Amino acid sequence: MKRMLAFLLLVVICFGAIAATSPYLMDRIKLGLDLKGGFEILYEASPLHEGGKVTRESLNETAKSLESRVNKTGVSEPEVTTEGTNRIRIKIAGLGKADEAALREKLVEPAELTFRSARGCAADKGYCKIELIGNDFKENGAAIFQDSLGGYQISIKLNDQAKFAEVTREVAKLAPTGNNQLAIYLDDEQLSAPNVNEEINSNEATITGNFTRDEAANIRDTINLGALPLKLEVKYTQSVGATLGKLSLQQTVWAGVIGTILILAFMLIFYRIPGVAAAVSLIFYIWLLLVGFWLLDATLTLPGIAAFVLGIGIAVDANIITAERIKEEIRTGKSIMSAFRAGTKTSLRTIIDAHVTTIIASLVLFFIGAGTVRGFAVTLILSIIVSLISNVVLSRYLIYLLIRSGKVNKPGHYGVKESEISAL
Amino acid sequence: MRSKETKFNFIHVSRYFYIFSIAITVIGIAALAFFGLNYGVDFKSGSNVDIAVTKNLSDQRSSIESYLNANEYGEHTLTMGTERITIRFEDVLTDAKEKQLKADFASKFDAGASLEVNTVDVEMARETEWNALKAMLIACIGIIIYIAIRFEWRFGVAAIVALVHDAFITISLFSIFRLEVNLPFIVAILTIIGYSINDTIVIFDRIRENLRFAKLKTTADLIHVVNQSVWQTLTRSINTVLTVMIAAVCLFIFGSESIKLFSLAMIIGLVSGAYSSIFIASPLWFMLKKRSKPKPAAKSQAAS
Numbered sequence: 001m002k003r004m005l006a007f008l009l010l011v012v013i014c015f016g017a018i019a020a021t022s023p024y025l026m027d028r029i030k031l032g033l034d035l036k037g038g039f040e041i042l043y044e045a046s047p048l049h050e051g052g053k054v055t056r057e058s059l060n061e062t063a064k065s066l067e068s069r070v071n072k073t074g075v076s077e078p079e080v081t082t083e084g085t086n087r088i089r090i091k092i093a094g095l096g097k098a099d100e101a102a103l104r105e106k107l108v109e110p111a112e113l114t115f116r117s118a119r120g121c122a123a124d125k126g127y128c129k130i131e132l133i134g135n136d137f138k139e140n141g142a143a144i145f146q147d148s149l150g151g152y153q154i155s156i157k158l159n160d161q162a163k164f165a166e167v168t169r170e171v172a173k174l175a176p177t178g179n180n181q182l183a184i185y186l187d188d189e190q191l192s193a194p195n196v197n198e199e200i201n202s203n204e205a206t207i208t209g210n211f212t213r214d215e216a217a218n219i220r221d222t223i224n225l226g227a228l229p230l231k232l233e234v235k236y237t238q239s240v241g242a243t244l245g246k247l248s249l250q251q252t253v254w255a256g257v258i259g260t261i262l263i264l265a266f267m268l269i270f271y272r273i274p275g276v277a278a279a280v281s282l283i284f285y286i287w288l289l290l291v292g293f294w295l296l297d298a299t300l301t302l303p304g305i306a307a308f309v310l311g312i313g314i315a316v317d318a319n320i321i322t323a324e325r326i327k328e329e330i331r332t333g334k335s336i337m338s339a340f341r342a343g344t345k346t347s348l349r350t351i352i353d354a355h356v357t358t359i360i361a362s363l364v365l366f367f368i369g370a371g372t373v374r375g376f377a378v379t380l381i382l383s384i385i386v387s388l389i390s391n392v393v394l395s396r397y398l399i400y401l402l403i404r405s406g407k408v409n410k411p412g413h414y415g416v417k418e419s420e421i422s423a424l
Numbered sequence: 425m426r427s428k429e430t431k432f433n434f435i436h437v438s439r440y441f442y443i444f445s446i447a448i449t450v451i452g453i454a455a456l457a458f459f460g461l462n463y464g465v466d467f468k469s470g471s472n473v474d475i476a477v478t479k480n481l482s483d484q485r486s487s488i489e490s491y492l493n494a495n496e497y498g499e500h501t502l503t504m505g506t507e508r509i510t511i512r513f514e515d516v517l518t519d520a521k522e523k524q525l526k527a528d529f530a531s532k533f534d535a536g537a538s539l540e541v542n543t544v545d546v547e548m549a550r551e552t553e554w555n556a557l558k559a560m561l562i563a564c565i566g567i568i569i570y571i572a573i574r575f576e577w578r579f580g581v582a583a584i585v586a587l588v589h590d591a592f593i594t595i596s597l598f599s600i601f602r603l604e605v606n607l608p609f610i611v612a613i614l615t616i617i618g619y620s621i622n623d624t625i626v627i628f629d630r631i632r633e634n635l636r637f638a639k640l641k642t643t644a645d646l647i648h649v650v651n652q653s654v655w656q657t658l659t660r661s662i663n664t665v666l667t668v669m670i671a672a673v674c675l676f677i678f679g680s681e682s683i684k685l686f687s688l689a690m691i692i693g694l695v696s697g698a699y700s701s702i703f704i705a706s707p708l709w710f711m712l713k714k715r716s717k718p719k720p721a722a723k724s725q726a727a728s
Contacts, residue, residue, distance in 0.1 A: 034540070034682070037538075042548070101519065101522075101523040104519050105519065108519075233545075234543075235544075235547070235548040236542075236544050236548050237541070237542070238540070238541070238543075239539070239540065239541040239542075240539075240541075241539045241540060242538065243476065243536070243538035244476040244538035244539065247476060247680065248680035248681075248683075249680075251678060251680040252675070252680045252683065255674045255675045255677070255678035255679040256674070256675070258678055259670055259671040259674035260671075262670045263670050263671065266663075266666065266670065270663065302608075302680060302682060302683055303607070303608040303611045303683060306608070306611075306679065306683045306687065306690075307611060307615060309671045309674070309675055310615060310668060310671050310672060310675070310690060312671055313664075313668030313669070313670060314618075314622070314664075314668055316664070317622065317626075317660075317667075320660050320663050320667070321626065324660040324663075328656070349629065350625075353574060353625050353629055354621075354622045354625040354626055354629070355622075356570060357567050357570055357571065357621045357625055358618045358621060358622055360566040360567055360570050361614075361617060361618055361621065362618070364562045364563040364566050365559045365563060365614060368555065368558055368559040368562060373555070373556060373559060373611070373614070376611050376614060376615075380618060
């Protein structure tokens with residue numbers, strides 16, 4: 001009777017813990033974009049200028065710059081990650097339709113500031129020589145000021161005073177041909193093309209033009225936003241409407257719930273006492289898996305949930321193997337307790353071997369695969385470990401307690417008919 | 425040997441199952457050679473637009489079609505359902521076009537529509553496919569090595585044949601029925617592989633266990649061991665398939681539209697996995713074992 005109480009207590013504690021923490025867990029688990037709506041873009045970076053290279057630093061810098069651009073629009077928690085040697089992935093959840101389009105435009109805007117001149121250019125080529133590029137300007141070095149006539153100008157700080165002096169000296173030499181302008185471009189748009197008449201030995205350049213205050217502020221912001229050190233090309237985008245995401249989530253979770261109930265019913269009917277233990281440990285397994293997801297900070301996606309649901313079906317296998325073994329041992333005429341001992345011992349090795357092979361497969365997938373495949377591998381490894389805890393350790397202990405309680409000692413309780421038992 | 429007498433000789437009938445599996449494999453190879461796979465956007469560049477509509481638009485098919493044609497969206501295929509409309513664009517949808525489509529669809533057809541747009545560059549698609557293949561290949565080698573150490577190489581080879589068989593049958597059926605192959609499909613294949621190996625190992629484990637107590641003097645003894653082992657694990661095999669099947673069928677019927685094909689792939693793979701473990705893997709191991717009979721026979725004498 002004490003054992004029965006222990007069993008009941010254990011079940012109550014398990015279910016209590018599950019009921020108490022589940023709402024919190026559900027809230028905390030990160031959902032993929034396909035489940036809550038949002039968009040994802042994968043960029044491939046290439047050097048801005050010919051002969052350049054994509055380095056670790058420039059890639060990180062680009063990612064950082066992209067992140068700050070997203071942050072500036074007020075979107076919360078963008079996920080910006082670099083992948084491999086030249087890729088950047090951005091995930092942004094929950095956006096209105098209008099915002100998304102605007103944000104995507106903002107992201108790809110390379111906003112590269114260049115100073116160009118006509119040095120050595122053919123007559124009809126215009127300002128073909130790029131004299132100064134983004135790296136030559138100080139970060140956040142642009143400011144606007146009002147000149148004496150009340151117009152707005154933009155000043156930019158330069159990193160290297162000597163370089164600017166040299167450039168202006170050379171451009172000033174073009175004065176006789178009338179090409180002595182240092183044109184200032186934001187991307188391919190010419191902002192202004194002031195004449196340079198002499199060497200400017202300063203670390204500050206000025207953009208003049210008939211700017212209104214707003215125009216000037218806008219240019220300043222664009223420059224300060226930081227030129228992306230790399231050129232970005234869109235390789236993949238996914239955009240999911242919030243309603244659609246929610247619908248997918250609801251339907252799939254619902255399918256999972258129905259499936260789980262049916263599986264539990266099957267186990268109870270077919271295996272009786274081991275079925276009871278299986279049902280309790282399976283519910284515990286689902287909960288543990290959610291805890292694991294939360295601890296690993298993993299993102300649950302639609303295929304992930306599907307794999308999760310299938311995993312429940314597969315995880316029950318450990319219970320089935322054990323229960324079948326116990327049944328077999330009972331049929332040979334052993335007492336319930338010794339059948340349990342023999343059954344659990346022999347089934348453990350089988351379960352371990354079957355699981356290790358699956359772990360090998362998932363480890364390989366994790367190290368080689370990318371994106372979805374990798375996420376799948378994590379889910380698989382996690383579910384195997386969790387399954388060993390709940391469907392082997394807990395499940396066994398529950399059966400043990402039930403057997404020791406002395407209430408369930410008939411073969412019928414284990415789904416074995418008396419007629420099947422062979423005499424010793 | 426204790427428990428039941430063998431009721432069904434799995435080895436004797438194995439020839440028919442081999443023929444059956446080889447036939448399906450040949451049909452599969454032919455289908456793949458002639459039709460190839462019906463790649464979704466994940467593996468073929470382009471854009472896929474999935475629209476969940478709030479009202480039935482099936483009577484507006486022609487007006488949607490003419491809207492798409494009039495606005496130069498390029499080559500596309502339109503699939504209409506009562507709750508969902510899918511448009512597959514051959515070319516990558518630009519940001520501007522995507523924005524326009526979203527806005528226009530809301531204003532012209534259904535204000536409450538929720539869209540999912542997937543765009544994949546062709547280079548990216550190739551890479552994804554190659555990565556998945558590479559991963560599967562290395563996983564297979566890893567499994568063979570483990571099984572060779574823990575069991576013996578013959579079990580490893582037989583298990584891998586069964587595993588490849590299951591993956592291939594699923595891929596073939598998708599090719600024959602022109603079902604779309606996307607990233608979730610790869611996930612399904614991987615799950616199938618994981619399940620298949622699991623299922624096979626449980627039977628092999630039992631064969632190994634029974635071998636320890638068996639006196640192997642003739643081929644008939646070996647046949648007996650295999651039959652006995654398959655029979656002993658049969659209830660567990662069937663019940664496990666049943667439980668996983670319950671989950672897969674529930675996902676197929678009640679789950680979200682976008683994982684319907686994933687679930688279907690799983691259902692095919694599960695049936696194939698259970699079938700191959702029993703009718704392909706075990707007889708195959710027997711075939712391999714038969715040739716090296718004398719050695720284990722001498723060993724098992726001591727064990728019994």
